[in-house]
Amino acid sequence: MMLQFYSLLGLFMLLLTLSVRPMGAWLAPLAAGQVSPRWQALDAALLRVAGIRDEGMGWRQYALAVLVFNLLGALLLYALQRLQGVLPFNPQGMGAVEAGSAFNTAISFVTNTNWQGYAGESTMSYFTQMAGLAVQNFLSAATGIAVAFALMRGFTRRESTDLGNFWADVLRVSVYLLLPLSLLLALVFVQQGVPQTLAAYSEYTALAGHAQTLALGPVASQEAIKLLGTNGGGFFNANSAHPFENPTELVNLLQMLAIFLIPAGLTHAFGRLAGDRRQGWALYAAMSVIFIVCASGVMAAESQGNPLLAALGVDGSSGNWEGKEVRFGMAASSLFITVTTAASCGAVNAMHDSLTALGGMLPMWLMQLGEVVFGGVGSGLYGMLVFAVLAVFVAGLMVGRTPEYLGKKIEAFDMKMVALVILTTPALVLAGTAASVLLAPGLAGLANPGAQGFSEVLYAFSSAANNNGSAFAGLSANTPYYNALLGIAMWLGRFAVIVPVLALAGSLAAKKTLATTSGSMPTHGGLFIGLLVGSVLLVGALTYLPALALGPVAEHLMIWAR
Amino acid sequence: MQHVLSGSDTHAAKPAASALWWPAARLLLGLTLLLGLVYPLAVTGLAQWLFPAQAQGSLLQQQGRVVGSALIGQAFSKPGEFWGRPSATASTPYNGAGSGGSNLGPANPALAKAVAERIAVLKAAGPLPAGPVPADLVTASASGLDPHISLAAALYQVPRVAAARQLDAGKLEQLVRQQAQVAWFGSDATARVNVLQLNLALAGS
Numbered sequence: 090m091m092l093q094f095y096s097l098l099g100l101f102m103l104l105l106t107l108s109v110r111p112m113g114a115w116l117a118p119l120a121a122g123q124v125s126p127r128w129q130a131l132d133a134a135l136l137r138v139a140g141i142r143d144e145g146m147g148w149r150q151y152a153l154a155v156l157v158f159n160l161l162g163a164l165l166l167y168a169l170q171r172l173q174g175v176l177p178f179n180p181q182g183m184g185a186v187e188a189g190s191a192f193n194t195a196i197s198f199v200t201n202t203n204w205q206g207y208a209g210e211s212t213m214s215y216f217t218q219m220a221g222l223a224v225q226n227f228l229s230a231a232t233g234i235a236v237a238f239a240l241m242r243g244f245t246r247r248e249s250t251d252l253g254n255f256w257a258d259v260l261r262v263s264v265y266l267l268l269p270l271s272l273l274l275a276l277v278f279v280q281q282g283v284p285q286t287l288a289a290y291s292e293y294t295a296l297a298g299h300a301q302t303l304a305l306g307p308v309a310s311q312e313a314i315k316l317l318g319t320n321g322g323g324f325f326n327a328n329s330a331h332p333f334e335n336p337t338e339l340v341n342l343l344q345m346l347a348i349f350l351i352p353a354g355l356t357h358a359f360g361r362l363a364g365d366r367r368q369g370w371a372l373y374a375a376m377s378v379i380f381i382v383c384a385s386g387v388m389a390a391e392s393q394g395n396p397l398l399a400a401l402g403v404d405g406s407s408g409n410w411e412g413k414e415v416r417f418g419m420a421a422s423s424l425f426i427t428v429t430t431a432a433s434c435g436a437v438n439a440m441h442d443s444l445t446a447l448g449g450m451l452p453m454w455l456m457q458l459g460e461v462v463f464g465g466v467g468s469g470l471y472g473m474l475v476f477a478v479l480a481v482f483v484a485g486l487m488v489g490r491t492p493e494y495l496g497k498k499i500e501a502f503d504m505k506m507v508a509l510v511i512l513t514t515p516a517l518v519l520a521g522t523a524a525s526v527l528l529a530p531g532l533a534g535l536a537n538p539g540a541q542g543f544s545e546v547l548y549a550f551s552s553a554a555n556n557n558g559s560a561f562a563g564l565s566a567n568t569p570y571y572n573a574l575l576g577i578a579m580w581l582g583r584f585a586v587i588v589p590v591l592a593l594a595g596s597l598a599a600k601k602t603l604a605t606t607s608g609s610m611p612t613h614g615g616l617f618i619g620l621l622v623g624s625v626l627l628v629g630a631l632t633y634l635p636a637l638a639l640g641p642v643a644e645h646l647m648i649w650a651r
Numbered sequence: 652m653q654h655v656l657s658g659s660d661t662h663a664a665k666p667a668a669s670a671l672w673w674p675a676a677r678l679l680l681g682l683t684l685l686l687g688l689v690y691p692l693a694v695t696g697l698a699q700w701l702f703p704a705q706a707q708g709s710l711l712q713q714q715g716r717v718v719g720s721a722l723i724g725q726a727f728s729k730p731g732e733f734w735g736r737p738s739a740t741a742s743t744p745y746n747g748a749g750s751g752g753s754n755l756g757p758a759n760p761a762l763a764k765a766v767a768e769r770i771a772v773l774k775a776a777g778p779l780p781a782g783p784v785p786a787d788l789v790t791a792s793a794s795g796l797d798p799h800i801s802l803a804a805a806l807y808q809v810p811r812v813a814a815a816r817q818l819d820a821g822k823l824e825q826l827v828r829q830q831a832q833v834a835w836f837g838s839d840a841t842a843r844v845n846v847l848q849l850n851l852a853l854a855g856s
Contacts, residue, residue: 096836220687285698297725303747310694327750330793332722404783415799440752541756563754
């Protein structure tokens with residue numbers, strides 16, 4: 090079984106690594122704000138139709154544009170859910186989504202979290218899925234990528250206030266990048282068995298003798314962008330574990346690749362913009378190291394099986410099967426679990442609440458690291474670049490030199506923004522978890538007893554504040570308390586991070602770029618990769634080890650102590 | 652980019668938020684039309700034209716009547732049929748309109764209790780081979796609609812099905828092995844069987 094896992098992991102990393110250069114070449118001109126001469130006429134026409142003048146924005150204006158666009162997006166999505174009963178494409182006659190749930194879901198999809206307190210097939214009309222949820226799958230992804238572009242411009246422009254134009258960035262990313270990729274992937278998915286229809290659910294008498302109603306819908310078109318945009322919001326309640334969302338081993342592999350495709354390509358685009366591709370490969374290497382170690386850990390934990398069931402006469406040698414699908418088994422489930430939480434995707438092909446204690450701890454911890462191991466589209470890169478600044482700062486302190494990254498001197502204002510970015514999500518996670526295990530409405534949602542119940546709450550806030558969206562889904566989160574609190578955590582976890590990232594971008598863009606000297610610390614070699622990995626792990630470990638000890642670690646000791 | 656605006660002072664001063672609402676609304680609505688209607692409807696059209704069977708849910712027919720989907724499991728429970736995995740879907744098992752798992756944690760006593768009950772049901776339904784029970788046969792899948800069981804779980808049921816149908820166990824085992832699909836980089840230990848298709852083959856043989 091381990092051999093099967095490492096073969097799959099090897100194939101996955103090979104294909105991903107091969108995709109990095111072409112994706113970087115596709116993304117770099119977009120990041121630079123350039124359009125190739127061949128497409129300029131089309132681009133001009135597109136901007137005209139959209140009413141956009143491609144004028145540079147300073148960081149404050151860029152940040153305001155992000156906020157206004159996303160606020161309007163949330164309002165529209167809320168309205169669509171509340172009005173779906175009178176809107177078209179609703180063959181199952183779904184009524185208005187309850188207000189608290191609609192609020193939570195609107196924020197969830199706009200922030201690229203895609204936390205789902207509802208069950209898709211019994212709540213959402215086809216219209217809401219297509220024109221509401223899937224549209225935000227595109228736009229929240231485009232927003233994240235645009236912010237990453239702005240930060241990349243901050244590092245690579247000199248004495249400038251121009252971070253690019255947010256409207257043009259969102260439009261170009263959506264139309265030139267996400268749309269063609271989604272169209273292609275959606276058709277491959279249909280060929281493999283993912284439905285794509287506007288017809289009502291299918292009803293028949295099954296061979297087994299009982300009546301069966303099969304939920305259908307325009308699944309493939311939504312599935313493609315769900316993964317490419319690291320959104321993760323499933324068409325159905327069971328998400329990528331549902332055979333209609335993820336029917337085969339090939340689709341499962343393509344889904345995992347689609348999740349990492351853009352975050353990995355962005356590292357290379359960054360290297361290209363910086364004029365030194367090794368800078369991008371260094372980030373890719375740092376991400377890959379953490380990812381491979383964590384994936385191996387999840388697989389090791391899950392293939393151990395559950396000793397409490399083995400005691401009942403169950404074959405423990407085939408692994409921990411509760412909440413997993415046979416077509417994926419331990420290997421493809423463990424890999425997917427790691428991919429979806431390393432990236433801030435949150436699609437699941439297994440139920441994370443039923444993972445072994447340590448197999449559930451690693452995905453939780455990957456989210457708590459701040460979603461920088463590939464991370465969300467755009468957000469993974471800007472998060473990792475913030476850690477890169479922290480790493481050179483720490484290195485600078487050690488040798489007593491002014492820290493620099495890519496020739497930009499890192500000063501007090503920059504470090505304040507870095508600290509804000511790094512501290513915001515842990516504050517949200519730990520405060521939210523602490524409040525929820527003290528308050529009655531928080532405790533009311535727990536499904537599993539003991540340490541696992543605590544883990545459910547810790548996982549929920551880790552997922553929401555880091556905009557992942559996966560869950561220990563036993564938690565009854567569709568309540569006024571969790572809808573409100575997790576909604577706030579998602580909003581702040583997204584935008585209270587984006588604003589200081591843009592401030593950092595603005596500050597960096599305004600600086601001179603210093604020449605590299607023999608005294609500059611190289612940021613492309615093994616030393617820097619080690620330093621960067623160390624910074625990410627150190628912050629993640631110091632912040633969360635006490636909380637993890639109370640949840641999964643305690644659970645693990647309890648299970649294996651007998 | 653050629654057009655740096657009028658310098659840092661303009662940006663540092665208050666940018667007019669009101670000037671952002673209209674472009675934001677226009678872009679949002681335009682992209683909603685393109686990505687929320689044109690795109691999914693185009694995919695629907697192409698899918699229905701290129702892959703109509705898959706696009707409609709890979710439905711399987713027997714004597715002109717739909718009896719299931721090749722991708723979705725069913726609640727088989729007769730001794731003469733191969734059973735799928737326990738299902739935790741909403742309201743009834745294998746509810747195709749209410750997917751989901753049990754979300755029981757590994758140490759939850761409710762999980763051990765459910766598994767013990769399932770083992771008891773298996774033992775009561777007919778003869779079983781010696782040895783441990785295949786884990787996937789007594790644990791709920793993630794979707795509640797898992798169409799597969801492991802090859803081991805199918806072989807484990809051969810004595811019961813053979814007894815109920817008065818078939819030769821060796822021939823039945825052959826039929827099961829014919830239906831087995833090998834996993835990528837896998838072996839017999841990770842091979843799987845589609846339960847509906849196995850039962851269809853059984854009914855047809």
